Amino acid sequence: MYDSFAAKKRAEERALDKTDQEIIEKAIEDGVETAWDRLADQQPQCGFGQLGICCNRCSMGPCRIEPFGKKPVRGVCGATADTIVARNLLDDLATGAASHSDHGREVIEVLLETAEKKAQGYQILDEAKLVTVATEYGIKTDGRKKEEIAGDLARSMLEEFGTLKNSIRTVERAPPKTKEMWKKLGIVPRGVDREIVESMHRIHMGVDADYTNILLHAMRTSLSDGWGGSMMATEGSDILFGTPTPLTLTANLGTLKSDQVNIVLHGHNPILSEMIVKAAGDPGLKKLAQDKGAKGINLVGMCCTGNELLMRHGISIAGTFLDQELAIATGSVEVMVVDYQCIFPSITQTAGCYHTKVVTTSEKAKIPGSLYKEFKHETALVTAKEIVTLAIENFPNRNPDRVRIPKKPVTMMAGFSEEAIRKALGGTYKPLIDAIVAGKIKGVVGIVGCNNPKIKQDYGHITLGKELIKRDILVVETGCAAIASGKAGLLVPEAAALAGDGLKSVCNALGIPPILHMGSCVDCSRILVMAANVAKELGVGIGDLPLGGAAPEWYSQKAIAIGTYFVSSGVYTVLGVPPKIFGSQNVTTLLAAQLKDIVNASFAVEPDPVKAADLLEAEINRKRKALGI
Amino acid sequence: MKTVFVRPALCIGCRHCEVACAIEHSETGILFSAIHEEKISHPRIHVEVGENYLTFPNRCRHCDPAPCMQVCPTGALYREPETGSVVVAYDRCIDCAVCAMACPFGIIQFQKVYQLDTNREVNAKCDNCINRQIAGTIPACAEACKTGALEFGETNELIRTSRKDFTLRMLKSGGTDTEGTQIPANIRAFRAIIEAMAKL
Numbered sequence: 001m002y003d004s005f006a007a008k009k010r011a012e013e014r015a016l017d018k019t020d021q022e023i024i025e026k027a028i029e030d031g032v033e034t035a036w037d038r039l040a041d042q043q044p045q046c047g048f049g050q051l052g053i054c055c056n057r058c059s060m061g062p063c064r065i066e067p068f069g070k071k072p073v074r075g076v077c078g079a080t081a082d083t084i085v086a087r088n089l090l091d092d093l094a095t096g097a098a099s100h101s102d103h104g105r106e107v108i109e110v111l112l113e114t115a116e117k118k119a120q121g122y123q124i125l126d127e128a129k130l131v132t133v134a135t136e137y138g139i140k141t142d143g144r145k146k147e148e149i150a151g152d153l154a155r156s157m158l159e160e161f162g163t164l165k166n167s168i169r170t171v172e173r174a175p176p177k178t179k180e181m182w183k184k185l186g187i188v189p190r191g192v193d194r195e196i197v198e199s200m201h202r203i204h205m206g207v208d209a210d211y212t213n214i215l216l217h218a219m220r221t222s223l224s225d226g227w228g229g230s231m232m233a234t235e236g237s238d239i240l241f242g243t244p245t246p247l248t249l250t251a252n253l254g255t256l257k258s259d260q261v262n263i264v265l266h267g268h269n270p271i272l273s274e275m276i277v278k279a280a281g282d283p284g285l286k287k288l289a290q291d292k293g294a295k296g297i298n299l300v301g302m303c304c305t306g307n308e309l310l311m312r313h314g315i316s317i318a319g320t321f322l323d324q325e326l327a328i329a330t331g332s333v334e335v336m337v338v339d340y341q342c343i344f345p346s347i348t349q350t351a352g353c354y355h356t357k358v359v360t361t362s363e364k365a366k367i368p369g370s371l372y373k374e375f376k377h378e379t380a381l382v383t384a385k386e387i388v389t390l391a392i393e394n395f396p397n398r399n400p401d402r403v404r405i406p407k408k409p410v411t412m413m414a415g416f417s418e419e420a421i422r423k424a425l426g427g428t429y430k431p432l433i434d435a436i437v438a439g440k441i442k443g444v445v446g447i448v449g450c451n452n453p454k455i456k457q458d459y460g461h462i463t464l465g466k467e468l469i470k471r472d473i474l475v476v477e478t479g480c481a482a483i484a485s486g487k488a489g490l491l492v493p494e495a496a497a498l499a500g501d502g503l504k505s506v507c508n509a510l511g512i513p514p515i516l517h518m519g520s521c522v523d524c525s526r527i528l529v530m531a532a533n534v535a536k537e538l539g540v541g542i543g544d545l546p547l548g549g550a551a552p553e554w555y556s557q558k559a560i561a562i563g564t565y566f567v568s569s570g571v572y573t574v575l576g577v578p579p580k581i582f583g584s585q586n587v588t589t590l591l592a593a594q595l596k597d598i599v600n601a602s603f604a605v606e607p608d609p610v611k612a613a614d615l616l617e618a619e620i621n622r623k624r625k626a627l628g629i
Numbered sequence: 630m631k632t633v634f635v636r637p638a639l640c641i642g643c644r645h646c647e648v649a650c651a652i653e654h655s656e657t658g659i660l661f662s663a664i665h666e667e668k669i670s671h672p673r674i675h676v677e678v679g680e681n682y683l684t685f686p687n688r689c690r691h692c693d694p695a696p697c698m699q700v701c702p703t704g705a706l707y708r709e710p711e712t713g714s715v716v717v718a719y720d721r722c723i724d725c726a727v728c729a730m731a732c733p734f735g736i737i738q739f740q741k742v743y744q745l746d747t748n749r750e751v752n753a754k755c756d757n758c759i760n761r762q763i764a765g766t767i768p769a770c771a772e773a774c775k776t777g778a779l780e781f782g783e784t785n786e787l788i789r790t791s792r793k794d795f796t797l798r799m800l801k802s803g804g805t806d807t808e809g810t811q812i813p814a815n816i817r818a819f820r821a822i823i824e825a826m827a828k829l
């Protein structure tokens with residue numbers, strides 16, 4: 001029997017945000033299964049898996065290592081816990097790097113097709129950025145048409161996915177000292193795809209058995225993502241759709257509207273969602289919506305495709321990873337359009353409880369029970385209009401008795417691209433550096449990553465963010481972490497009141513929030529570029545700067561890639577959920593301690609966000625001291 | 630007396646024991662066909678998880694005297710003399726669940742069994758794998774357990790191992806180390822993290 005008191009208590013345990021709690025309660029009342037229920041159903045989760053000592057790679061296995069010091073100490077092939085843990089970690093990391101980079105490839109392919117006038121509805125919006133990036137690539141820009149430049153740039157970038165050239169131009173953005181360190185370690189990435197393919201090769205039985213060697217390649221693969229595939233995704237998206245500048249929008253499930261056609265754009269790539277935005281502006285479709293009794297068409301974002309849209313267009317954001325089922329459970333969503341990554345395979349089950357239709361669009365990501373509308377670049381706008389039409393026609397099927405939308409959307413600021421931050425500072429990082437030297441700002445921490453039902457939704461992000469700004473540490477965010485802060489009202493200039501006196505004065509002088517939204521998860525590359533530019537102004541390596549990274553609620557393999565390219569670039573990173581490495585003391589020690597001697601940064605695992613803030617502050621102080629400030 | 634001794638500190642929740650138990654009590658005894666049998670065999674051992682994510686494999690203790698045997702109105706539960714196991718004559722079980730009410734460990738579950746022609750559910754509790762024991766092998770759960778959380782042997786012998794271990798540590802540490810089974814540092818660190826997560 002439904003117990004409203006118990007449901008309320010459970011909702012409070014599951015999520016920090018009141019609007020989320022309201023809809024979690026409704027989902028429980030409606031009998032809708034969510035990720036939290038599935039986590040409970042999965043208990044207990046296999047300890048061999050959690051410790052990373054289960055190997056399911058070949059058919060001599062599956063094998064597992066006894067973690068308490070007894071037999072078996074080796075798999076059938078002879079691999080020890082060290083080898084198995086390292087191979088599993090590299091597998092996860094390569095999956096994450098591949099996800100970011102394949103997303104990047106698609107953006108660059110659209111850039112090429114746009115240049116060749118084969119893509120429908122796309123255009124090159126940011127010519128200035130095109131020229132900047134093309135110049136970095138040594139492409140002639142004087143007196144040439146933007147399409148010609150874009151074509152050359154796209155072809156140069158696509159070449160760097162392969163193995164022929166053996167270098168990636170964007171990696172050159174790193175400061176000399178950092179690059180020198182990579183060269184010494186032999187981890188300069190040679191190609192975006194190459195490192196991922198080599199990862200797959202190395203984890204095959206009988207290839208790499210040396211955990212240190214495996215982890216070094218993991219670092220190289222992560223760099224090919226952060227400084228390669230992800231960075232190209234960011235740059236390509238900026239060239240096509242514009243480099244973000246600060247703007248204001250609204251966030252949380254309250255952005256869904258009771259009297260409009262609601263379309264949720266969920267996934268990662270802006271290629272699809274940008275076209276839906278265009279289609280929704282079509283006067284014919286607006287009229288159709290009115291004919292069907294709706295007051296308009298309401299587009300809202302979800303996860304990182306939402307971040308892409310809000311950064312450039314200020315489109316409202318309905319929520320984070322764990323909000324995808326909740327948005328549907330409001331009963332008010334006509335269509336959820338998805339491309340790929342972080343989409344629950346059960347999302348069509350959730351949609352089946354209401355009138356919501358799930359539209360899949362990528363050949364790479366089909367979901368049983370969804371409506372598949374293949375999104376091809378050459379017919380993009382036509383497909384986008386079909387999807388919007390589908391949503392409008394589904395509006396009359398909405399059952400108002402089953403709709404509950406939280407009342408209060410929250411205002412937030414976003415659009416802090418690296419270029420925008422630099423511009424706000426007057427063209428150079430000198431004012432930021434001065435503030436850091438003067439101690440007004442002690443350092444900068446990037447909080448990134450997902451939600452994970454093992455941690456109360458948004459609790460890790462928000463508690464850590466507040467704790468850091470209180471200690472005069474500027475926070476930059478991407479991905480679901482940034483959306484979480486938006487929902488919690490931390491992304492407005494007024495939130496500076498929660499910061500320490502030093503950071504508060506800087507924020508007030510510039511009119512910025514103490515936590516800056518820098519974009520989607522591939523936009524962690526913006527954080528790298530910012531760190532590189534600051535380091536170059538100072539003539540030091542990234543590892544010398546008082547920086548930190550954190551992923552308090554990560555779940556995805558992509559977060560492993562991000563965390564590793566942060567650490568490999570010299571940024572100490574604290575994880576809130578343990579990675580599957582604890583089955584090997586050697587691997588754990590290497591990642592948590594020994595790396596410090598090699599790249600001047602390491603990983604730490606600390607679920608308690610207040611203690612995580614202590615760790616980050618201590619690391620920032622260590623680096624300040626080393627810099628003599 | 631032989632038993633399957635449980636050392637909870639060594640359980641890491643992989644549920645190998647559950648799978649091995651279900652296979653052992655299936656009609657075909659083979660994993661790949663057991664999952665397609667008409668009456669699916671369900672585990673008789675249960676890996677339970679606490680609020681702190683730590684696990685415990687809960688299994689019939691084959692008590693003597695056994696409360697379940699004492700309350701069974703039809704005499705369906707009886708003691709197998711050779712191994713001392715408490716077992717069920719499925720054809721005599723009337724599905725009244727009084728045994729389950731009497732069981733101090735709550736391990737009794739009712740399910741359909743291939744041994745009966747009818748579809749009624751009967752007390753299908755752990756039978757201590759007597760067929761395996763008679764054939765000279767150990768119970769399936771203990772065999773499947775890779776960490777030593779389930780260990781089969783003479784009860785007093787197994788207790789003696791724990792006692793010696795404990796005594797040795799007490800002597801070495803001068804009475805300060807009172808913890809149970811010795812757990813490696815990396816596993817202790819991992820458990821501390823998941824316990825911290827459970828508390829957030």
